[in-house]
Amino acid sequence: MNNPFSTFEQTGVIPVIAIDRVEDAIPLADALLEGGLPLAEITFRTAAAAEVIARIRQQRPEILVGAGTLLDAESVAIASQSGAAFGLAPGTDPRVLEAAQQQGMPFAPGIMTPSDLSLTLPFATKVAKFFPAGIIGGPSALQGISAPFSHLGIRFIPTGGIGEQTLADWLRLPMVLAVGGSWIARSEDIRAGNFRQITRNAQAARAIVAQ
Numbered sequence: 001m002n003n004p005f006s007t008f009e010q011t012g013v014i015p016v017i018a019i020d021r022v023e024d025a026i027p028l029a030d031a032l033l034e035g036g037l038p039l040a041e042i043t044f045r046t047a048a049a050a051e052v053i054a055r056i057r058q059q060r061p062e063i064l065v066g067a068g069t070l071l072d073a074e075s076v077a078i079a080s081q082s083g084a085a086f087g088l089a090p091g092t093d094p095r096v097l098e099a100a101q102q103q104g105m106p107f108a109p110g111i112m113t114p115s116d117l118s119l120t121l122p123f124a125t126k127v128a129k130f131f132p133a134g135i136i137g138g139p140s141a142l143q144g145i146s147a148p149f150s151h152l153g154i155r156f157i158p159t160g161g162i163g164e165q166t167l168a169d170w171l172r173l174p175m176v177l178a179v180g181g182s183w184i185a186r187s188e189d190i191r192a193g194n195f196r197q198i199t200r201n202a203q204a205a206r207a208i209v210a211q
């Protein structure tokens with residue numbers, strides 16, 4: 001498989017999704033596809049996550065689907081078995097990074113400080129989630145934190161507290177690979193069957209990326 005993170009760069013945004021019901025998986029996938037976003041991070045915050053990933057993988061293979069909120073080695077293994085093409089976490093835990101390496105899963109650990117980023121270096125991960133981006137201090141915080149590591153070519157996925165209003169500010173930074181967020185496919189909209197709204201949000205995000 002090609003490096004899944006190259007798809008992140010193409011779409012510019014990655015919807016972070018917490019989904020409760022497996023039967024919503026395909027309507028959600030279709031809403032994202034219609035909105036021009038063939039990418040989804042399904043977070044391991046709900047019991048349905050692994051099955052949702054498996055279903056999208058099987059029935060909508062044109063979507064690149066991965067797992068988020070992977071907080072322990074067991075979740076990494078389950079995500080990998082369900083077909084997750086990539087994994088992310090809000091923080092950096094060497095045990096989780098080791099598990100991802102063992103599973104051969106491309107993985108983006110979460111970082112907030114230079115110390116967090118230093119902890120990822122033995123694993124040679126080239127992508128890190130910058131979390132929670134909005135409240136750490138915005139784009140200038142990422143510029144400052146990443147500056148001493150700039151020769152390593154690490155790219156970042158700012159996530160947390162970002163929406164349509166601030167998306168463009170983050171995309172301007174050369175070290176930003178893509179921006180993550182739950183605003184595109186909100187749990188409330190999925191629960192309410194409001195898939196048209198998800199398509200509209202995806203289209204709006206893609207339009208900002210294209211500018």
Ligand code: 3PG
Nearest residue numbers: 016159160161162181182
């Ligand atoms: C995540 O898991 O990445 C965050 O919960 C997403 O943050 P947001 O809801 O502020 O977009």
